[in-house]
Amino acid sequence: MSATTAAVLELLLLVAALAVSTPLLGRYLAHVYTSPRHLKVERAAYRIMRVDPDADQHWRSYAMSVLGFSMVGLLIVYAVARLQLHLPQSLGFAGFGPAGAWNTAVSFVSNTNWQWYSGEAAAGYLLQATGLTVQNFVSAAVGMAVAAALARGLARSRNGGRLGNFWTDLVRGTVRVLLPIAFVTALVFVAGGMIENWNAFHTVTTLGGGHQTITGGPVASQESIKLLGTNGGGFYNANSAHPFENPNAFINLVQVYLILLVPFAMAWAFGLIVKDKRQGGAIVATMAVLATAAVSFMTWAEMSGAGTATRLAGAAMEGKETRFGEAASAMFGSATTLTSTGAVNSMHESFTAPGGGIAMFNMMLGEVAPGGVGSGLYGMLMLAIVTVFLCGLMVGRTPEYLGKKIGQHEIVLVALYILTTPTLVLLGAAVAVTASSGLAGLSVGGPHGLSEALYAVTSAANNNGSAFAGITSGTTFWNTLLGLLMLLGRFLPIVFVLALAGRFATARHQPAGAGTLPTHRPLFVALLTGVALVVVGLTYVPALALGPIAESLS
């Protein structure tokens, strides 16, 4: 079988698996985020933690809970990273410096999982499990909670801006959704060859008589939630390229599937929560169109192998694992940048110039196809509102989405949301390439060096976490800058989304009229796809032209 046929069949297998799971998990998610009933164990936990699970929170209160919870998480990861040498299971690794600990704490709390450090040389098991694995779960659950709150806001009518209860959303998302799936897949991963132990690193005498260190760690238990929660932080430096983190091509496909599983299902759940399944279907379809195009284009780029070094070698295998080959590497590379994951099974910096450019483009889309767990859905809904607004302008009517008028207040909030990330990316890139301490981190000059910097700030502000990893980012300058971008890129948009959700929940539900743009038809899918592409195009084309496009053409 030719490599191309195999690549197409692998993609079809992935699509089929997602087509089966999206409606099933979607229905379950809709139930989780709307059911008034608590499980017995949840009720007990709420009592012990002294939170009221039935308080219907105003959007401000909801946002305060998100921020307060995340701030506590940030402080705890910061403290564990700083103090790890004095804690058990540190493997003797020193505590992180202030800038490094700040970067890592923000990184994992904001669902970014950018890593300036090398896991096997810096992070002990206690930090990995109680700091990082925990944030892998809860930062994902926070994103899902915010998306659910927005969906409920759209579904409600005239209720004074109340969105539901954050603590309930957080606990249910974790206990009813993420934990059971992560638990089962962790065991599947071990069966496939992934390690799960707390062994000290030990040395073996190799076949050739040399020595090799065999690393250990509770890898599988972190790995499953790393992908399921679109987190992406590797247990080891090489992330999912490392054989202990991704032992074979079957596990690799499971990883890609896990990355996409919840984001697509959240969009389906959205349709059910707003009581119009077709609306969720339209969002899922738009995500699928963009994702399929990105995967196909990147696969083509990697299989055709442009670049002087690539041509000389004969194929784009630099930075890729033999067991995956070009196609399965490109599929993973696309899935990880189309969502807020950022795990890598191959080194994006060594991708062909168009392949690396698509990775950047995927992130610049705002990670909406299908995007991070939760964040992908609310990002796509912001674009949907822009779409109805533009169409409303064209026909001269007040636009509405799902029966909610899009007035001045609403569109201002949406505009703030849409503008936040590009502002952070472009300002961040400008600062990075004008400061000498920014330039000092780049491994190379010219268009590829600019791509390295642009990729880093894009990845941070969009909470992705992947890198053109030749960059040396473990410096005070880069750790501080990227930490700021990650923090603002995560929590500013969340506040705008919740404020908007609050307005929707306050507004009256209007019946659709003759002038209402139907938002469930193929026409709307096409318009929304177009708007997503135009927004990213207008914002980023100049920057892309100087980086990956210049390199492709040179």
Add this chain to the structure above:
Amino acid sequence: MKDIYALYRHSLAGLRVMIGAILLLGVAYPLLVTGISQVSMPWHANGSLITSTGAHTTSSSHAVGSQLLGQVDDNPKLFFNRPSAAGDGYDPTSSYGSNLGPNDPRLVKAIKAVQRTIAAREGVPVSAIPADAVTSSGSGLDPAISPAYADLQVARVAKTNGLSEATVRRLVAQNTHGRALGVLGAAYVNVLTLNIAVEHAAD
């Protein structure tokens, strides 16, 4: 002021929930997964270690390496791995790729050097050398080479070990893994298990 007080109150609730999360997700969950894995799949969970006869083991003192990790090999009697950017080569304490770009002159130079070495070693023209042989993997720990690169090394390995090419080819076939489920990823040859088989056959 009111907002700051509210944030403080929500943070206290957040702290209580976070403590619960750490106990459940940071302690109970990984320990449970470890426990089940260690009891039911100890070989996998401890790194797929193998002995010099290729037998499975969980003891590092009996192992020559992990079936999943490539290792430095510079023995002309055995099959060679891909170049590696992990530390001084195949160092699991510093896993990584070269992260050199597709047009990087340093990468061009490195590829040319490896091509010359392989062409001389195997007595083949540069054009016959497959891409994986001259490029380093993403992890720097790639346990595998392509069937094409294995094929290229058969003549040398057969000659240096006094084995027939047919025998070596059979060993290569036995250590070749097709695409998973017939379509996933790419076919590969596990170098460590292959080299163990070669040493065994040459004895």
